Amino acid sequence: MSPDKPQGQEKPKKLNLHRHEMPKQPPEVRRGNFNEVALGYTSDLAIAEASRCMGCKQPKCVAGCPVEIDIPAFISHAARGDFAAAIRKLKEKNCLPAVSGRVCPQETQCESKCILKNKGAELAIGRLERFLADWEAEQGEVEIPRRAKPTGKKVAVVGSGPAGITVAGDLALLGHEVTIFEALHKAGGVLTYGIPEFRLPKSVVAREVDYVRRLGVEIQTDCVIGKTRSVDELLGDHDALFIGTGAGLPWFMNIPGENLNGVYSANEYLTRMNLMEGFLFPRSSTPVKKHRVVAVVGGGNVAMDSARTALRMGADKVYVVYRRSHEELPARLEESENAEEEGIVFKMLTLPVRYMGDEKGWVREMECLRMELGEPDSSGRKRPVEVKGSNFTIPVDGVICAIGNSPNPLIPSVTPGLDVTERGTLVADPETGKTTRDRTWAGGDIVTGAATVILAMGAGRKAAKAIHSFLS
Numbered sequence: 001m002s003p004d005k006p007q008g009q010e011k012p013k014k015l016n017l018h019r020h021e022m023p024k025q026p027p028e029v030r031r032g033n034f035n036e037v038a039l040g041y042t043s044d045l046a047i048a049e050a051s052r053c054m055g056c057k058q059p060k061c062v063a064g065c066p067v068e069i070d071i072p073a074f075i076s077h078a079a080r081g082d083f084a085a086a087i088r089k090l091k092e093k094n095c096l097p098a099v100s101g102r103v104c105p106q107e108t109q110c111e112s113k114c115i116l117k118n119k120g121a122e123l124a125i126g127r128l129e130r131f132l133a134d135w136e137a138e139q140g141e142v143e144i145p146r147r148a149k150p151t152g153k154k155v156a157v158v159g160s161g162p163a164g165i166t167v168a169g170d171l172a173l174l175g176h177e178v179t180i181f182e183a184l185h186k187a188g189g190v191l192t193y194g195i196p197e198f199r200l201p202k203s204v205v206a207r208e209v210d211y212v213r214r215l216g217v218e219i220q221t222d223c224v225i226g227k228t229r230s231v232d233e234l235l236g237d238h239d240a241l242f243i244g245t246g247a248g249l250p251w252f253m254n255i256p257g258e259n260l261n262g263v264y265s266a267n268e269y270l271t272r273m274n275l276m277e278g279f280l281f282p283r284s285s286t287p288v289k290k291h292r293v294v295a296v297v298g299g300g301n302v303a304m305d306s307a308r309t310a311l312r313m314g315a316d317k318v319y320v321v322y323r324r325s326h327e328e329l330p331a332r333l334e335e336s337e338n339a340e341e342e343g344i345v346f347k348m349l350t351l352p353v354r355y356m357g358d359e360k361g362w363v364r365e366m367e368c369l370r371m372e373l374g375e376p377d378s379s380g381r382k383r384p385v386e387v388k389g390s391n392f393t394i395p396v397d398g399v400i401c402a403i404g405n406s407p408n409p410l411i412p413s414v415t416p417g418l419d420v421t422e423r424g425t426l427v428a429d430p431e432t433g434k435t436t437r438d439r440t441w442a443g444g445d446i447v448t449g450a451a452t453v454i455l456a457m458g459a460g461r462k463a464a465k466a467i468h469s470f471l472s
């Protein structure tokens with residue numbers, strides 16, 4: 001039997017329907033600190049969970065993974081307790097396993113396809129991924145794969161988020177000389193500025209960025225492409241270019257009072273907290289006001305992150321205000337459950353229509369309408385419909401608007417020949433990421449609009465293959 005093939009196929013395996021829970025900080029403790037909520041599997045729990053895998057001959061889980069990880073192979077190594085072989089197998093397709101194991105929506109991807117889902121509970125693939133990445137880091141010796149012979153070709157990557165990191169790592173392994181240009185002072189893109197410490201510790205992001213550096217990738221921070229240097233200049237001294245600048249332009253609702261003090265975009269609020277470490281002020285240099293009653297508008301993961309951050313900053317009450325019902329919440333179930341356990345109050349079927357302030361220009365109240373659900377709209381979800389005359393007010397002194405983001409417009413606006421769609425996303429071939437500019441590829445949120453970390457990584461992987469084939 002190949003060492004990569006799952007064991008135990010000779011004898012039918014006894015089904016274990018029980019999915020092993022991952023220990024977490026209790027809600028009453030974690031709502032008062034910024035430490036990571038989930039504590040990760042122990043070795044014993046990891047082996048027990050991995051041992052549930054049936055080692056399917058035609059594993060459906062792999063088809064659900066945007067980066068095509070050989071899931072049964074890495075799980076079979078883990079089930080035998082050979083964690084070194086397991087992480088080696090995992091990293092053949094995923095250079096950010098500690099990140100994706102924490103923040104990917106596995107429940108709608110690999111785990112949703114797992115055969116065990118219909119027989120009790122799907123395998124906890126994401127938790128095992130996370131365990132293996134953390135186990136390797138604890139050993140103090142992260143294995144660096146051998147790079148192909150240098151090709152003499154140079155590739156510029158704009159943006160150090162999940163798409164940029166993946167394309168850079170893949171191309172470096174193939175022997176190309178890769179430089180990432182990052183606009184902020186720290187690498188990691190949305191992983192660094194967008195996702196809070198309690199969900200994705202910055203030390204974990206730094207560890208995985210460091211891994212890509214050790215693959216030979218150079219990272220230049222504080223370099224805003226489109227301002228500091230142009231795309232044309234980069235193409236002048238590189239053979240190919242990848243744009244992965246993400247979706248960081250926040251949306252507002254354009255309702256009265258959004259310019260009052262105390263009303264933020266989630267993007268600004270979370271950047272102040274995550275990248276600038278506002279929660280450590282005055283040890284850090286960025287202050288963040290402590291609000292007493294905060295309303296977060298929106299229902300996605302960014303809304304949950306903002307609400308839970310405001311709670312940890314000492315707010316007495318935090319509302320999530322969402323115009324549809326619980327069933328339509330776009331956030332991961334795990335995140336909305338965590339938020340509820342911590343005491344976040346969900347105001348469903350509620351639409352803000354204006355904010356009112358005091359004489360000094362600080363927000364003091366929000367006016368909302370009640371909604372009811374009508375027929376499904378183009379997204380397939382039931383359309384929220386206003387209930388006429390149902391206006392009511394909620395006293396607040398902080399509002400965080402987390403209703404979505406558009407792609408960063410800087411590069412398309414100053415680069416001739418780079419076509420954009422009506423939504424402001426870059427026009428790119430879905431299979432290769434090739435844009436309308438010569439020698440230029442793109443992937444991640446700049447092409448799809450705001451999506452998930454693993455989809456951005458998948459786009460980076462496809463573009464790396466296309467760029468490599470072009471350079472070869």
Ligand code: SF4
Pocket residue numbers: 052053054055056059060061062071072075113114115116123125
């Ligand atoms: S579908 Fe589930 S049980 Fe089958 S190989 Fe994948 S993880 Fe294992």
